[in-house]
Amino acid sequence: MSRRHEPAAKPADAEKVLRHFITGVSDYAIFTLDVDGRVADWNEGARAMTGYTAAEIAGRPCSVFYTRQDVEAGVPAEGLKRAREDGRYETRGRRLRRDGSLFVAETTLTAVRDEDGTLLGYGAITRDISERTAVHERLSASEQSLRSLVDTVLDTLVDGLVIIDRKGTIQVFNRACETLFGYTAAEAIGQNVRMLMPSPFRHEHDQYLKNYLDTGIRKIIGQPREVPGRRKDGSTFPMHIAVGETRSGGEPIYVGVIHDLSERNRTEGELRQAQKMEALGQLTGGIAHDFNNILMVILANVDTILEDEGAAPAIRERTRQIDRAAHRAAELTRQLLAFSRKQTLQPQPTDLNDTVAATVRLIRRTLSEAIAIEAVLAPGLWTANVDPTQLESALVNLCINARDAMPGGGRLVLETANATLDESYVAAHPDAAAGPHVMVSITDTGTGIAPENLDKVFEPFFTTKEVGRGTGLGLSMVYGFIKQSRGHIRIESELGRGTSIRLYLPRLEGMAGDAPAPARDAALAGGSERILVVEDDPQVRAGVVRQLASLGYTVDEASDGAAGLAAFAAASPPYDLLLTDVVMPGALGGKTLADEVKRRWPQTPVVFMSGYNEEAVGSDGRLEAGIHLLAKPFRKRDLARMIRAVLTRKA
Numbered sequence: 093m094s095r096r097h098e099p100a101a102k103p104a105d106a107e108k109v110l111r112h113f114i115t116g117v118s119d120y121a122i123f124t125l126d127v128d129g130r131v132a133d134w135n136e137g138a139r140a141m142t143g144y145t146a147a148e149i150a151g152r153p154c155s156v157f158y159t160r161q162d163v164e165a166g167v168p169a170e171g172l173k174r175a176r177e178d179g180r181y182e183t184r185g186r187r188l189r190r191d192g193s194l195f196v197a198e199t200t201l202t203a204v205r206d207e208d209g210t211l212l213g214y215g216a217i218t219r220d221i222s223e224r225t226a227v228h229e230r231l232s233a234s235e236q237s238l239r240s241l242v243d244t245v246l247d248t249l250v251d252g253l254v255i256i257d258r259k260g261t262i263q264v265f266n267r268a269c270e271t272l273f274g275y276t277a278a279e280a281i282g283q284n285v286r287m288l289m290p291s292p293f294r295h296e297h298d299q300y301l302k303n304y305l306d307t308g309i310r311k312i313i314g315q316p317r318e319v320p321g322r323r324k325d326g327s328t329f330p331m332h333i334a335v336g337e338t339r340s341g342g343e344p345i346y347v348g349v350i351h352d353l354s355e356r357n358r359t360e361g362e363l364r365q366a367q368k369m370e371a372l373g374q375l376t377g378g379i380a381h382d383f384n385n386i387l388m389v390i391l392a393n394v395d396t397i398l399e400d401e402g403a404a405p406a407i408r409e410r411t412r413q414i415d416r417a418a419h420r421a422a423e424l425t426r427q428l429l430a431f432s433r434k435q436t437l438q439p440q441p442t443d444l445n446d447t448v449a450a451t452v453r454l455i456r457r458t459l460s461e462a463i464a465i466e467a468v469l470a471p472g473l474w475t476a477n478v479d480p481t482q483l484e485s486a487l488v489n490l491c492i493n494a495r496d497a498m499p500g501g502g503r504l505v506l507e508t509a510n511a512t513l514d515e516s517y518v519a520a521h522p523d524a525a526a527g528p529h530v531m532v533s534i535t536d537t538g539t540g541i542a543p544e545n546l547d548k549v550f551e552p553f554f555t556t557k558e559v560g561r562g563t564g565l566g567l568s569m570v571y572g573f574i575k576q577s578r579g580h581i582r583i584e585s586e587l588g589r590g591t592s593i594r595l596y597l598p599r600l601e602g603m604a605g606d607a608p609a610p611a612r613d614a615a616l617a618g619g620s621e622r623i624l625v626v627e628d629d630p631q632v633r634a635g636v637v638r639q640l641a642s643l644g645y646t647v648d649e650a651s652d653g654a655a656g657l658a659a660f661a662a663a664s665p666p667y668d669l670l671l672t673d674v675v676m677p678g679a680l681g682g683k684t685l686a687d688e689v690k691r692r693w694p695q696t697p698v699v700f701m702s703g704y705n706e707e708a709v710g711s712d713g714r715l716e717a718g719i720h721l722l723a724k725p726f727r728k729r730d731l732a733r734m735i736r737a738v739l740t741r742k743a
Contacts, residue, residue: 121197121218124204127211129154129172141197141220143190154216157187159194175201175214184221196225252350258343260284272331272352274324285348290322318353329354359520383421384703385629387725390418392635395728399642418725439577441600442480444530445469448506451487458492462501465491470509476530477600478577486570490534490593493567497538497591505535511596513580524580528599535592541585549583570595616729617736618643621668625649626656626685627701628676632724636671636701639728640735653680657688666693669739674702697738701726 121138123131130153134146142149142157149156155168162168162185174181180202187197199218205211252272255264265280273280273288280287316334323329330353337346397403397411452467459465487506494504511531518526541549550571574581578598585591623645627633633649640647648667650656653676660667670689674682686698703724720738722730 123216125214127213175203179203195220196222254348256285256346290320290328330357384724385632389631391725439477439479441475442478444508445473447483451484455491465504468507473508474510474530475600476597478597482573486573494536502537507533529596531596533594537590540587616732622646623669624667626672643732652676652678653685656685670698674700697742
């Protein structure tokens with residue numbers, strides 16, 4: 093079967109078809125311009141797009157579609173020029189409709205020439221892209237908003253965030269990272285992440301990443317761990333890092349979240365140190381208690397020998413040597429009790445400015461002329477409830493330490509201030525309590541303390557001084573006193589620059605009653621009253637009984653609380669005074685025994701004796717009202733004065 097071939101269209105027919113096509117297109121504005129840029133022809137799409145009919149627009153310059161600003165800038169003329177020179181010119185911009193409204197147009201302008209190259213005019217095809225442009229602008233604005241939100245989130249993160257590519261090159265470095273590492277984002281981005289790592293991690297990182305990419309075995313990815321970070325200045329800090337993997341543009345990227353552990357580690361260290369000091373305090377307090385009982389026996393026998401006028405001179409001299417040694421030992425146990433917070437305090441409302449001024453006057457004569465001492469006293473200083481004698485002793489101790497740290501001279505400053513410790517400070521220093529405090533600081537310009545020793549300086553018997561220069565108990569005593577006073581102590585030091593120690597004592601909120609101090613008689617006065625001595629240590633009991641008997645008193649004894657209560661019940665008339673140890677075995681300790689005696693025989697005074705004062709006093713070391721305490725080891729003269737004073741007060 094033969095195919096019928098349509099006859100080829102004549103040129104006139106082809107031109108007619110093209111004309112109908114151009115005229116009928118409504119989605120595009122198709123029109124022609126003459127050589128001067130005036131509209132020569134116009135299709136339906138141009139009418140719909142601009143609002144002009146063919147009759148209205150014919151012969152008008154193409155600049156009618158441009159804004160005044162574009163016309164003044166020569167934009168229409170430039171478009172025609174580019175089309176003439178290049179043959180074709182594409183442009184995009186805002187155009188005007190007949191009603192003055194604007195639309196965004198995308199136009200292709202083509203120069204039309206005859207076979208000889210003579211310019212006949214221009215053909216223009218224009219598309220309205222307003223909606224597409226609006227959508228694009230909305231998407232762009234949304235993307236920009238999202239990017240801004242992401243940047244804001246990254247910059248407000250408390251933790252550092254680093255993003256690296258498969259080569260380890262840093263792509264993102266947030267503001268927290270700038271703070272952590274000391275680099276700006278501009279300095280870090282584009283660099284290998286190993287710059288943030290100290291050796292040996294710095295040299296191992298690239299190999300870790302390569303091995304993971306080659307084998308898929310994770311050693312870092314998805315394995316949170318604690319490692320050191322390296323700052324710009326070369327210093328290091330502990331950090332927790334968690335690394336995750338994702339993809340961007342088909343390529344793997346790695347996101348690292350970094351948390352600085354410096355504060356946590358410091359807080360945990362302070363808590364461990366506080367726990368250790370508490371344990372040491374319990375140990376030293378128990379040692380002091382047992383040691384004080386031993387010293388009681390020694391001193392009681394020393395007093396007996398020294399009172400014996402028939403004793404040989406050589407014996408008396410050796411006894412005096414024993415006496416001096418026992419006195420030194422008693423001072424050591426007192427210091428141990430101070431550290432363990434078992435000493436007896438007698439707090440009272442105290443102006444710390446007065447205490448500091450008195451300390452400066454006292455210590456000035458012990459300082460060399462090469463040391464300048466200065467007191468900076470805050471006006472309007474709050475009142476503290478503290479034992480002023482113990483506080484002055486603590487300040488003197490600290491000043492002596494400062495003096496020893498400045499053998500070549502220097503400057504010593506004692507300063508007072510009001511200070512309120514807030515919750516953030518307490519969170520960083522677990523042994524402190526929030527609230528208003530009165531602060532005393534002692535600052536020197538001495539040799540300073542090595543960083544590795546800062547956590548040890550308050551431990552008993554720790555010292556950096558030469559052998560024979562101190563017991564190592566001075567700072568531990570200060571520590572124990574401040575803690576027992578419900579305060580807080582802070583030390584800062586730098587080698588070669590000096591040390592600053594700050595003591596924080598709670599502001600006095602209310603007046604506290606002070607226990608009456610025992611009278612101090614000049615003579616070893618005795619009496620004839622009946623006294624019951626209750627003490628579980630037979631050697632200590634025998635010594636105390638012997639001393640009281642030598643003073644003229646009638647003395648009975650009991651080995652524990654139950655026996656003591658039975659003796660009281662059987663006595664007729666009742667005893668004039670109960671002298672009892674505090675810590676004794678059995679259900680009836682010294683404090684319980686005293687309470688029962690006071691209940692049944694309310695007129696009977698009680699004197700406690702103890703080498704471990706915690707149970708004789710309040711939980712904070714303060715003497716309760718009406719409590720009279722002889723702290724072991726005590727001498728015969730101390731016993732005589734206390735007993736006589738209490739009996740005299742009773743009468």
